Amino acid sequence: MDILRVESSLVCTRRIDGLQKTSLRVLANARGKRMVAVDPVGARPGNWVFVVEGSAARYAAGDFSVLTDLTIGGIIDYWDTEQADTSGAPKQKVG
Amino acid sequence: MDILRVESSLVCTRRIDGLQKTSLRVLANARGKRMVAVDPVGARPGNWVFVVEGSAARYAAGDFSVLTDLTIGGIIDYWDTEQADTSGAPKQKVG
Amino acid sequence: MDILRVESSLVCTRRIDGLQKTSLRVLANARGKRMVAVDPVGARPGNWVFVVEGSAARYAAGDFSVLTDLTIGGIIDYWDTEQADTSGAPKQKVG
Amino acid sequence: MDILRVESSLVCTRRIDGLQKTSLRVLANARGKRMVAVDPVGARPGNWVFVVEGSAARYAAGDFSVLTDLTIGGIIDYWDTEQADTSGAPKQKVG
Amino acid sequence: MDILRVESSLVCTRRIDGLQKTSLRVLANARGKRMVAVDPVGARPGNWVFVVEGSAARYAAGDFSVLTDLTIGGIIDYWDTEQADTSGAPKQKVG
Numbered sequence: 001m002d003i004l005r006v007e008s009s010l011v012c013t014r015r016i017d018g019l020q021k022t023s024l025r026v027l028a029n030a031r032g033k034r035m036v037a038v039d040p041v042g043a044r045p046g047n048w049v050f051v052v053e054g055s056a057a058r059y060a061a062g063d064f065s066v067l068t069d070l071t072i073g074g075i076i077d078y079w080d081t082e083q084a085d086t087s088g089a090p091k092q093k094v095g
Numbered sequence: 096m097d098i099l100r101v102e103s104s105l106v107c108t109r110r111i112d113g114l115q116k117t118s119l120r121v122l123a124n125a126r127g128k129r130m131v132a133v134d135p136v137g138a139r140p141g142n143w144v145f146v147v148e149g150s151a152a153r154y155a156a157g158d159f160s161v162l163t164d165l166t167i168g169g170i171i172d173y174w175d176t177e178q179a180d181t182s183g184a185p186k187q188k189v190g
Numbered sequence: 191m192d193i194l195r196v197e198s199s200l201v202c203t204r205r206i207d208g209l210q211k212t213s214l215r216v217l218a219n220a221r222g223k224r225m226v227a228v229d230p231v232g233a234r235p236g237n238w239v240f241v242v243e244g245s246a247a248r249y250a251a252g253d254f255s256v257l258t259d260l261t262i263g264g265i266i267d268y269w270d271t272e273q274a275d276t277s278g279a280p281k282q283k284v285g
Numbered sequence: 286m287d288i289l290r291v292e293s294s295l296v297c298t299r300r301i302d303g304l305q306k307t308s309l310r311v312l313a314n315a316r317g318k319r320m321v322a323v324d325p326v327g328a329r330p331g332n333w334v335f336v337v338e339g340s341a342a343r344y345a346a347g348d349f350s351v352l353t354d355l356t357i358g359g360i361i362d363y364w365d366t367e368q369a370d371t372s373g374a375p376k377q378k379v380g
Numbered sequence: 381m382d383i384l385r386v387e388s389s390l391v392c393t394r395r396i397d398g399l400q401k402t403s404l405r406v407l408a409n410a411r412g413k414r415m416v417a418v419d420p421v422g423a424r425p426g427n428w429v430f431v432v433e434g435s436a437a438r439y440a441a442g443d444f445s446v447l448t449d450l451t452i453g454g455i456i457d458y459w460d461t462e463q464a465d466t467s468g469a470p471k472q473k474v475g
Contacts, residue, residue, distance in 0.1 A: 001321040001355050003311075008174045012145075014136055015169025016155050026098075026174045030318075033125075036096040036145040036168075041299055050297075050321040053354045054149055054339055060301050060352045067155045067168070069148045070096050073321075073352070074300025079293045079311045103269045107240075109231055110264025111250050119240075121193075121269045128220075131191040131240040131263075149244055162250045162263070164243045165191050198459045202430075204421055205454025206440050216383075216459045223410075226381040226430040226453075244434055257440045257453070259433045260381050286416040286450050288406075315413075326394055335392075335404075335416040338449045339434050345396050345447045358416075358447070359395025364388045364406045 001050040001073055004029050006043045010036055018067030025072065027051070037070040048076045096145040096168055099124050101138045105131055113162030120167065122146065132165040143171045191240040191263055194219050196233045200226055208257030215262065217241065227260040238266045286335040286358055289314050291328045295321055303352030310357065312336065322355040333361045381430040381453055384409050386423045390416055398447030405452065407431065417450040428456045 004027035012024060022038045027049070029035075035051075038061045043049050052060045052073040060071040099122035107119060117133045122144070124130075130146075133156045138144050147155040147168040155166040194217035202214060212228045217239070219225075225241075228251045233239050242250045242263040250261040289312035297309060307323045312334070314320075320336075323346045328334050337345045337358040345356040384407035392404060402418040407429070409415075415431075418441045423429050432440045432453040440451040 001353065003319050003321060010145075010174045011172045012169040013172055016135060016147075016166075018151075018155050019168060024169075034098050036098060040301060050295075052301075052352055055151070056303075056340070056343060056352045056354050058151060059350075060303050065154075067147055067151045068096065069151050071301075073304060074297040074309075077296045077298055079295050105240075105269050106267045107264040108267055111230060111242075111261075113246075113250050114263060129193050131193060150246070153246060160249075162242055162246045163191065164246050200430075200459050201457045202454040203457055206420060206432075206451075208436075208440050209453060224383050226383060245436070248436060255439075257432055257436045258381065259436050286448065288414050288416060325396060335390075337396075337447055341398075341435070341438060341447045341449050344445075345398050356396075358399060359392040362391045362393055364390050 001052055002029065003048060003050050003076070004035065004037075006039075006045050006047045006049060006072075007034065008045055016067060018065065020063070020066055022061060022066055022068070027072075035070060037072050038066060038068040039072045041072055041075060043072055043075050050074055050076060096147055097124065098143060098145050098171070099130065099132075101134075101140050101142045101144060101167075102129070103140055111162060113160070115158070115161055117156060117161055117163070122167075130165060132167050133161060133163040134167045136167050136170060138167055138170055145169055145171060191242055192219065193238060193240050193266070194225065194227075196229075196235050196237045196239060196262075197224065198235055206257060208255065210253070210256055212251060212256055212258070217262075225260060227262050228256060228258040229262045231262055231265060233262055233265055240264055240266060286337055287314065288333060288335050288361070289320065289322075291324075291330050291332045291334060291357075292319065293330055301352060303350065305348070305351055307346060307351055307353070312357075320355060322357050323351060323353040324357045326357055326360060328357055328360055335359055335361060381432055382409065383428060383430050383456070384415065384417075386419075386425050386427045386429060386452075387414065388425055396447060398445065400443070400446055402441060402446055402448070407452075415450060417452050418446060418448040419452045421452055421455060423452055423455055430454055430456060 007026045010024040025039045057071040102121045105119040120134045152166040197216045200214040215229045239262045247261040292311045295309040310324045342356040387406045390404040405419045437451040
């Protein structure tokens with residue numbers, strides 16, 4: 001499960017019915033690449049989260065019929081890193 | 096779900112039956128890499144869209160029997176970015 | 191669905207039974223990376239094709255029991271590009 | 286199955302119910318990119334492990350209903366490398 | 381299906397039950413990145429092989445209940461390349 005940072009909400013008036021009424025967020029990885037994910041946990045801009053990909057993303061959205069391939073799985077509080085950090089991801093405390 | 100830009104329609108006379116009568120679009124990511132996706136929403140060249148990958152792409156195409164692994168999920172109107180942009184993707188308003 | 195160029199046929203005497211009697215092709219992307227795909231459409235070396243990945247690749251091979259994760263989905267005739275091309279992929283006419 | 290190194294445990298108070306009571310680890314690949322995985326084998330920081338991706342990750346977590354896309358599959362003891370190593374991964378003995 | 385080279389066998393005493401009694405190999409791609417795959421065909425170090433990813437990898441391992449996401453699909457004998465090679469992969473004859 002990749003580690004990404006929430007940037008903002010996505011405004012998207014024309015979308016497939018299969019996404020239903022899900023909230024969409026724009027996320028970015030440590031290198032600045034942006035992606036769109038369904039958010040069932042209520043993450044805010046600036047939160048670091050991990051995301052579930054593939055068919056598990058549909059179950060993670062709360063309903064297998066939601067047609068997503070990327071869903072936020074949890075908001076990261078912190079982790080303890082035991083070596084130097086070079087990736088730009090959160091080191092100790094996040095939030 | 097990745098964020099891509101629609102470039103053009105794809106002309107492809109010999110293709111597998113499993114793609115049925117779907118419309119195919121050539122999309123490009125922020126770094127110029129091109130891909131082919133099924134378009135159920137009617138995107139036009141220049142639109143920024145997000146795409147659904149994997150098995151969800153088949154449902155997103157409107158029929159699970161459509162043999163695609165990439166389907167346009169929605170046309171992006173805009174999002175609010177809270178930090179400098181370095182990826183070449185749309186910043187505020189798209190379309 | 192990625193865009194790749196057919197390079198050659200693959201000779202492979204010892205392979206899993208699950209690939210059955212499918213034709214295998216060596217393909218390369220715009221950056222020279224090579225992959226192996228099942229070819230149900232009869233592509234020739236030099237053709238630009240798009241490929242179907244994941245579980246859809248098995249259906250695309252004509253039989254779900256074919257154990258491939260990459261199958262040629264169609265031979266590209268051409269597309270109209272509306273901006274400068276930097277990737278090495280076909281611009282206008284292919285074939 | 287990718288080869289990764291365990292860095293630490295992940296503290297994450299708000300997460301989807303589908304991850305149940307699984308232990309989450311932060312892993313890093315040879316280039317420093319971090320990911321989150323479910324750990325059913327009891328790996329410790331510093332261990333080199335290989336991980337199972339995709340739908341197999343859910344079965345590997347011990348229960349298909351665990352909504353992960355990445356699960357530790359085993360702790361690597363060692364392997365015999367027969368050529369120069371340039372990737373930063375373990376060469377001979379690990380642990 | 382990616383093209384990889386077999387480096388060695390993997391010694392791994394603690395692993396998930398779902399891998400059963402399969403043989404594991406360490407493979408490397410043309411850029412030196414290493415991965416672990418189940419080997420149902422009996423490949424030896426130095427062989428170039430192609431691998432099956434995703435859910436097909438489980439069937440390819442001979443039993444859908446084997447929890448792998450990467451399985452060797454065949455040993456490559458050779459292929460005919462029609463242009464200059466820059467990737468480090470085998471050009472004509474392999475073995």
